[in-house]
Amino acid sequence: MLQHEVVVVGAGLAGQRAALAAVEAGRDVAIVSKLHPLRSHSGAAQGGINAAVGAEDSVDTHIYDTVKGSDYLGDQDAIEFFCREAGPTVIEMEHFGTIFSRGADGSLARRAFGGAGFPRTIYAADRTGLALLQGLWERLGTERFALYEETELVRLVVRDGRVQGLIALDRRRGEFEEIAAKAVVLATGPAGRIYGRTTNAHSCTGDGLAAAYDVGAFLKDMEFVQFHPTALLESSILITEGARGEGGYLKNAAGERFMSKYAPHVVELASRDVVSRAIVTEVKEGRGLAGPYGGYVHLELMHLGKEKVESRLQEICDYSRHFAGIDPVTQPIPVYPAQHYMMGGIGTNIRGETNLAGLYAAGEAACVSIHGANRLGGNSLLETLVFGKQAGIAAAAYAAAAPRPEMHATDLETAVAPLRAWSGRTEGEDPSALRTEMQETMDRYVGIYRNEADLLEGLQRIRRLRERFERVRVVDRSTVYNLNLTDAIETGNMLELAEVIVVGAYARLESRGAHSRTDYPKRDDARWMRHTMAARGPEGPTLSYSPVAYTRWEPKERVY
Numbered sequence: 001m002l003q004h005e006v007v008v009v010g011a012g013l014a015g016q017r018a019a020l021a022a023v024e025a026g027r028d029v030a031i032v033s034k035l036h037p038l039r040s041h042s043g044a045a046q047g048g049i050n051a052a053v054g055a056e057d058s059v060d061t062h063i064y065d066t067v068k069g070s071d072y073l074g075d076q077d078a079i080e081f082f083c084r085e086a087g088p089t090v091i092e093m094e095h096f097g098t099i100f101s102r103g104a105d106g107s108l109a110r111r112a113f114g115g116a117g118f119p120r121t122i123y124a125a126d127r128t129g130l131a132l133l134q135g136l137w138e139r140l141g142t143e144r145f146a147l148y149e150e151t152e153l154v155r156l157v158v159r160d161g162r163v164q165g166l167i168a169l170d171r172r173r174g175e176f177e178e179i180a181a182k183a184v185v186l187a188t189g190p191a192g193r194i195y196g197r198t199t200n201a202h203s204c205t206g207d208g209l210a211a212a213y214d215v216g217a218f219l220k221d222m223e224f225v226q227f228h229p230t231a232l233l234e235s236s237i238l239i240t241e242g243a244r245g246e247g248g249y250l251k252n253a254a255g256e257r258f259m260s261k262y263a264p265h266v267v268e269l270a271s272r273d274v275v276s277r278a279i280v281t282e283v284k285e286g287r288g289l290a291g292p293y294g295g296y297v298h299l300e301l302m303h304l305g306k307e308k309v310e311s312r313l314q315e316i317c318d319y320s321r322h323f324a325g326i327d328p329v330t331q332p333i334p335v336y337p338a339q340h341y342m343m344g345g346i347g348t349n350i351r352g353e354t355n356l357a358g359l360y361a362a363g364e365a366a367c368v369s370i371h372g373a374n375r376l377g378g379n380s381l382l383e384t385l386v387f388g389k390q391a392g393i394a395a396a397a398y399a400a401a402a403p404r405p406e407m408h409a410t411d412l413e414t415a416v417a418p419l420r421a422w423s424g425r426t427e428g429e430d431p432s433a434l435r436t437e438m439q440e441t442m443d444r445y446v447g448i449y450r451n452e453a454d455l456l457e458g459l460q461r462i463r464r465l466r467e468r469f470e471r472v473r474v475v476d477r478s479t480v481y482n483l484n485l486t487d488a489i490e491t492g493n494m495l496e497l498a499e500v501i502v503v504g505a506y507a508r509l510e511s512r513g514a515h516s517r518t519d520y521p522k523r524d525d526a527r528w529m530r531h532t533m534a535a536r537g538p539e540g541p542t543l544s545y546s547p548v549a550y551t552r553w554e555p556k557e558r559v560y
């Protein structure tokens with residue numbers, strides 16, 4: 001059996017930052033990651049990272065923008081802490097070796113992002129995530145911790161309300177590992193593949209959320225799912241908000257800049273929920289363009305000129321040319337919203353602590369909550385670093401005083417027996433077919449606009465898929481990279497989370513941020529200014545609610 005003091009699951013920005021903090025605190029640290037660290041989804045982040053640096057901007061404006069962006073569901077104490085840490089965090093990343101884009105005077109270049117009162121998004125062209133990930137990876141130094149890559153968390157082991165370690169599958173050999181740990185930090189990233197139309201990588205299957213939920217951790221605010229307004233039609237590859245930040249226009253079929261009707265003050269730079277709803281409304285009401293992949297609108301960059309488009313938005317040029325066959329220097333980009341981010345996640349405080357002793361979470365897998373009902377672009381990269389560090393510090397301090405972890409011989413068997421049963425079947429359900437049906441269900445019934453009838457239909461469909469999953473069959477018996485097996489594990493995880501999302505959305509009788517109910521179109525602060533907490537019960541998720549923390553900002557109507 002392997003054993004470490006602190007085991008970090010996930011090697012994206014949140015996981016690496018947590019590991020660095022725990023290493024610096026002198027603990028014996030391991031990272032378990034199903035991908036090579038540099039292939040984590042953090043590396044796909046394009047647009048940038050927010051920090052109020054420089055005299056013209058202020059931390060208070062960043063706090064206010066984030067509170068307003070969250071539609072007053074974000075915890076204000078956590079948001080204050082988060083925004084204060086932003087400047088030092090970005091400067092630290094610079095010192096770690098991240099090369100950010102610069103202005104003519106040599107200072108950090110900043111671009112405008114949606115919902116922000118000041119252009120405060122710092123960037124490295126349109127590959128900010130990769131630049132951060134590489135800088136951090138080099139700083140972390142592979143000799144200072146143990147790395148189990150291509151190793152997939154299957155189950156956490158919890159005894160007496162305390163984490164003892166985990167069971168993971170080494171995908172290269174097809175063998176299961178027992179890893180005892182005093183503290184576990186879950187930094188497993190997004191869960192966007194629950195939806196079909198998503199900007200998230202194929203690996204973003206919410207495994208850490210499902211693992212935490214299975215052993216009794218709360219999932220918080222899972223009904224709040226962010227749709228990014230501009231994904232490339234058909235492939236749903238992200239076209240960064242930076243494209244609008246640099247001055248791009250959104251136009252309907254008649255060539256109108258329709259956002260002026262929905263957000264007269266900031267037009268294309270309203271927050272994401274607002275812009276996504278506007279695009280869907282234009283298409284639904286017949287003012288969109290139509291094609292074989294459904295309705296869409298145009299994102300125009302042509303007026304910015306070849307020099308600016310090709311230097312500031314290099315990847316956007318590549319993606320548009322390769323995946324849509326159009327050149328954004330001379331042609332409009334066809335776009336439509338796609339799932340992009342989960343505001344919800346494993347419930348934590350600002351130290352990354354969950355309701356289970358020794359279990360921590362950070363990054364997109366966690367819900368602190370700073371994004372509330374809607375995340376502002378550029379705040380998520382920042383979140384991974386700010387709260388990754390906090391979780392690493394807290395896990396290290398806990399591990400220094402925690403007793404030896406207690407793993408039993410039966411722990412491995414308990415985790416692995418169901419998976420063996422899947423491979424032993426001669427007939428049963430194909431996991432990839434179940435996954436596709438789940439994605440279609442979520443796209444159709446639990447999307448941008450929601451209502452009671454659709455959510456009920458969605459819930460029934462997801463529950464039927466979960467029943468069918470009981471009979472899932474893994475046909476491939478090979479041990480080396482058995483993707484049929486990992487697909488089954490991940491589909492099971494996503495079905496579990498899909499149910500939590502729909503149950504939360506069905507129960508929340510209001511519209512707030514990204515949760516838009518056509519049957520309850522108004523925000524209802526008296527009844528619903530509270531966090532949804534989902535726990536695993538015998539009949540599916542059971543919901544309870546917890547209060548939102550206030551400091552200085554009274555809820556107001558949110559207009560852009």
Ligand SMILES: Cc1cc2nc3c(=O)[nH]c(=O)nc-3n(C[C@H](O)[C@H](O)[C@H](O)COP(=O)(O)OP(=O)(O)OC[C@H]3O[C@@H](n4cnc5c(N)ncnc54)[C@H](O)[C@@H]3O)c2cc1C
Pocket residue numbers: 009010011012013014015032033034035036037039040041042043044045046047048049050128129151152153154187188189190199200201203207208238340341362363364365377378379380381382384
């Ligand atoms: C296309 C795209 C562009 C974005 N652009 C921006 C942007 O410009 N600005 C911004 O602020 N935010 C952006 N975001 C959001 C932001 O990038 C993510 O929220 C953030 O990077 C997530 O980091 P993370 O460390 O939590 O997870 P990730 O970087 O996704 O890392 C997750 C890690 O967990 C591991 N893992 C997952 N499951 C398991 C398992 N079962 N066992 C073992 N390991 C596992 C993976 O191997 C991986 O190493 C973007 C997101 C996308 C999808």
